[in-house]
Amino acid sequence: MSSSEGMNLQTDSLEPTGTERVRIRVEGIVQGVGFRPFVYQQAVRIGLHGWVRNDTAGVTIEVEGTLHQLCEFQQILTNQPPPLAQITSCTAEAIASIDDKGFRIVESVVLDGIRVQISPDCYVCEDCLRELFDPADRRFHYPFINCTNCGPRYSIVTGIPYDRPLTTMAEFAMCPACLNEYQDPGSRRFHAQPNACPVCGPRLELIDGEGRRLAEDPLTAAIECLGRGEILAVKGLGGYHLAVDATSSRAVRELRRRKQRDEKPFALMLAGLDAVRAIAQTSLLEERLLAGPERPIVLVEKRAGHRMAEEVAPDNRYFGVMLPYTPLHFLLLEKQFSALVMTSANLSDEPIAYQDEEARQRLSGVADRFLIHNRGIETRCDDSIARVMADKPLLLRRSRGYVPRPIMLSAPQPQILAVGAELKNTICLTRGRQAFLSQHIGDLKSCDVRQSFEQAITHLRDLLEIVPERVAHDLHPDYASTRYALEESGLPVVAVQHHHAHLASCLAEHGCREPAIGVIFDGIGFGGDGRIWGGEFLIGDLRNCQRVGHFRDLLMPGGDLAVREPWRMALSCLLETFGEVPVDSPVFAGIDLSALRLVAQATMQRLNAPLTSSCGRLFDGAAALLGLHQTVTFEGQAAMALEMIADPDQQASYPFELLYEEMLLVVDQRPLIEALYQDRLSGISLSQIAGKFHRTLAEIIVEVCGELRSQAGLSRVALSGGVFQNRLLTELAACSLQRRGFEVLQHSLVPPNDGGLALGQAVVAGHLS
Secondary structure, three states, X not given: OOOOOOOOOOHXXXXXXXXXXXXXXXXXXXXXXXXXXXXXXXXXXXXXXXXXXXXXXXXXXXEEEOHHHHHHHHHHHHHOOOOOOEEEEEEEEEEOOOXXXXXXXXXXXXXXXXXXXXXXXXXXXXXXXXXXXOOOOOOOOOOOOOEOOEEOOHHHEOOOOOOHHHEOOOOOOOOHHHHHHHHXXXXXXXXXXXXXXXXXXXXXXXXXXXXXXXXXXXXXXXHHHHHOOOOEEEEOOOOEEEEEEOOOXXXXXXXXXXXXXXOOOOEEEEOOHHXXXXXXXXXXXXXXXXXXXXXXXXXXXXXXXXXXXXXXXXOOOEEEEEOOOOHHHHHHOOOOOOEEEEEEOOOOOXXXXXXXXXXXXXXXXXXXXXXXXXXXXXXXXXXXXXXXXXXXXXXXXXXXXXXOXXXXXXXXXXXXXXXXXXXXXXXXXXXXXXXXXXXXXXXXXXXXXXXXXXXXXXXXXXXXXXXXXXXXXXXXXXXXXXXXXXXXXXXXXXXXXXXHHHHHHHHHHOOOOOOEEXXXXXXXXXXXXXXXXXXXXXXXXXXXXXXXXXXXXXXXXXXXXXXXXXXXXXXXXXXXXXXXXXXXXXXXXXXXXXXXXXXXXXXXXXXXXXXXXXXXXXXXXXXXXXXXXXXXXXXXXXXXXXXXXXXOOOOOOOOOEEEEEOOEEEEEOHHHHHHHHHHHHHOOOHHHHHHHHHHHHHHHHHHHHHHHHHHHOOOEEEEEOXXXXXXXXXXXXXXXXXXXXXXXXXXXXXXXXXXXXXXXXXXXXXXXX
8 A cells, every 4th residue: 555645633733532424535446445334333333423425536534533432544545445445645634513323435526637447457355256256145156256355446437437338348237136136335345346256246257269059067167278288268357377387398388389379478367375485486576476466467486397388487496376356267277286377368479369359369279279258358467477586576568457547757747758768668647646657568560559559548548537638758750659649649759869868767756856876777768969979878867868978889799689689789790890700600500601692791881780888789699699699580589588597696897998979988999899709719617607797797788887987976866778687697787886875776567668657757757847
């Protein structure tokens, strides 16, 4: 729960004896989460009189009682709210006593210009789980059990206010038993909008790719399909998953073949923390993340001797694991399986399938069977992904469970729409001191994803009742998001440089308005000089930004081809370092010699070889020099492989130089590349080389920041950009900076990659308005 603001009864204005009356206003995510029945039950228990109501600002409470009773009520309200409540503001004022009797829930009211927040989707609570597995309960084994403390929210909302007629549950009329719960303030299903049971609610079906119904008992039949090694499409909260038995190499290999996903790791779903501990080494913080109400996928280190198929996460030290978060997930895992692969139901580069007919058509060549239901999904929402880094949780993808929860800003700002970048796209809307990042949308190079992008803008804007005054976009003229801002939004535009947006995103998350040194390392970002940036040292705040340093530019042979074929960056590194390309080097084993010579010649002539300062491309070059990946099948694969093999305890490092060119501090990485290449030729172990590479980058960060501190007097450093998803580099850099007396700002609730870029764009545009 967020800390409340201003909730402090003014006891000097209240009589210590007799009764007094207090009006309490609560804002945040306090509707549709059981807040009113919680207030009702606590007030009745304590013996208070008064009422509680919803309004478009949140919840208003008037309570009357003794000072002792009021103080007890205050403590419970702020310290023990319902699990899904997120209180952003809670204020109390003494008012005149009216000596009413009893406590009641009164009719909601509309306050002009103030709107409530919608809760994210949430995992099934312990009370519902007990009922789910209780043979005597009327909801025994009912896959859609929920209450005010759990279940679908954001993904089923079709409009506001959040009432059943404006959700995808509108078509399901409640039976008398469910209606009685819905109307009973003492029930935990009081005004639970998705409330249902087997008599009146959604139902499962098992169908084939032609839409034919296959079984009278769809759940049992679906489990049998998985047991036979078949691929099952499972309709969840925010879309479909593709599921297979995670211990079956044959099933996982077939899923990879059909999904066209050669090597990128699959997510696992396990029944509980004990099952996770059996296959992975987990910290207390990782377990808290796994078991939290958001239920993200969490990266945890593999345990030796695990029984999962090696094809689940090949050449990776980590599994991405999550716990069940819907009743259906618990039922699938109840008896037969220790773990299931649960990966987004899509082909490469497509958005997750979420509508039934669309899913059946798109996945007909992938899934053998479809476990579906007739509760609609209004908004697709992928699973969130997190890891623990530097003893803090870090979101790598912010989506289900977190959206549309706001990020609080340091000061109010105008209503802004920010449209993000091309990859890992999200959008952001701001209102007052709140910034609302959308769910993960994806890579806008796909037409289907672009359609999802436009749907997300419309839906979130309407749901939050935000009317943007301006639209913020990236400088890159060819991004689909930029074209939308310029050609389709109909709003005044603000262009925000990519790496300034990364810096601003980190500062905004920390509520920091003062200038900082920004260390922004990523793959590609359009620079203010028209070149491709990505290894940047900035000084800036939420309004202005100056580039003060960067990595020495490297050529990108073939342009975007160099991203998919890291051997091209190895070629560029060697050419820049030695002035020639040793085409007979073992680095290029397996590369066609004629193609290699052609690319080398074109690169030396600077034909289709743009310059870049990208740290991401430097990682690619280093990985290819070590023979880890000549080509990749997903973004960041080569850099990830370099992190996976690195010796974290390596103390040695490689040389580098700091130079000044045109008033900018330039990191000359050629000595690093020369020494790394010689180590490779000398047969030094790859883990040692990779460890030295990471330590060298950390030393570069510290040395450059020290130089900038001496010039600008700044001791605050913000680390952002996709490269800082790398745990080893981030922890080495952060610890070294802190030892040198720097204050280090790192992401936690906002991804450091382009998934957090829209937040930075929004706050910069807000400060420029």
